[in-house]
Amino acid sequence: QITLKESGQALVEPTQTLTLTCSFSGFSLNTSGVGVGWIRQPPGKALEWLALIYWDGDNRYSPSLRSRLTITKDTSRNQVVLTMTNMDPVDTATYYCAHRAYTSSSFFDYWGLGALVTVSS
Amino acid sequence: SYVLTQPPSVSVAPGQTARITCGGYNIGSKSVHWYQQKPGQAPVLVVYDDTDRPSGVPERLSGSNSGNTATLTISRVEAGDEADYFCQVWDGGSAVFGGGTKLTVL
Numbered sequence: 001q002i003t004l005k006e007s008g009q010a011l012v013e014p015t016q017t018l019t020l021t022c023s024f025s026g027f028s029l030n031t032s033g034v035g036v037g038w039i040r041q042p043p044g045k046a047l048e049w050l051a052l053i054y055w056d057g058d059n060r061y062s063p064s065l066r067s068r069l070t071i072t073k074d075t076s077r078n079q080v081v082l083t084m085t086n087m088d089p090v091d092t093a094t095y096y097c098a099h100r101a102y103t104s105s106s107f108f109d110y111w112g113l114g115a116l117v118t119v120s121s
Numbered sequence: 122s123y124v125l126t127q128p129p130s131v132s133v134a135p136g137q138t139a140r141i142t143c144g145g146y147n148i149g150s151k152s153v154h155w156y157q158q159k160p161g162q163a164p165v166l167v168v169y170d171d172t173d174r175p176s177g178v179p180e181r182l183s184g185s186n187s188g189n190t191a192t193l194t195i196s197r198v199e200a201g202d203e204a205d206y207f208c209q210v211w212d213g214g215s216a217v218f219g220g221g222t223k224l225t226v227l
Contacts, residue, residue: 046219063122101169103152104152105152107152107154108216111163
């Protein structure tokens with residue numbers, strides 16, 4: 001059974017750095033083809049993909065946020081960490097991590113419950 | 122960057138058929154995935170690779186994809202189908218989501 005859970009700061013001040021951790025179970029990031037992604041959703045708005053890290057350490061970022069994002073993995077602890085610098089109130093959102101599945105393309109078949117992050121002074 | 126366009130809302134009476142579209146340039150050449158999200162909950166995958174359903178998803182939900190439009194069809198709509206629905210593709214190394222459609226069951 002695959003499960004994921006997000007944790008990190010619930011409140012961040014403008015210009016600060018956000019650090020979110022995704023702790024997962026039921027799969028290993030050592031396994032070929034496996035990936036973990038981050039997706040966010042501002043209140044009442046659409047989903048926005050942020051980043052993805054693959055089993056081999058390769059990663060992908062949203063072109064519009066690339067300069068602010070870093071995604072890393074700790075395979076031994078079954079965790080993926082996302083950092084986002086220079087936070088702004090418009091970054092207020094629920095942040096989800098998700099297990100990436102692949103057939104003919106990538107999609108997200110298991111999601112965490114999400115972590116609400118508020119950016120405010 | 123690739124853009125996916127969904128209608129903001131679709132309304133349907135119980136027992137009828139709902140069709141939610143996802144438009145994108147030559148989207149028929151891509152694999153489209155659909156997520157259902159109920160209020161206060163995380164998204165749930167309901168269709169992947171245009172037409173496939175994860176185990177546990179009712180056969181009433183089906184997908185199609187051709188030309189510039191992908192469609193999620195929900196037959197015999199029930200009150201429990203009321204939710205937001207998002208389409209997603211993978212383009213140029215990035216995941217792209219549509220703006221979402223709110224399905225209202227009248």
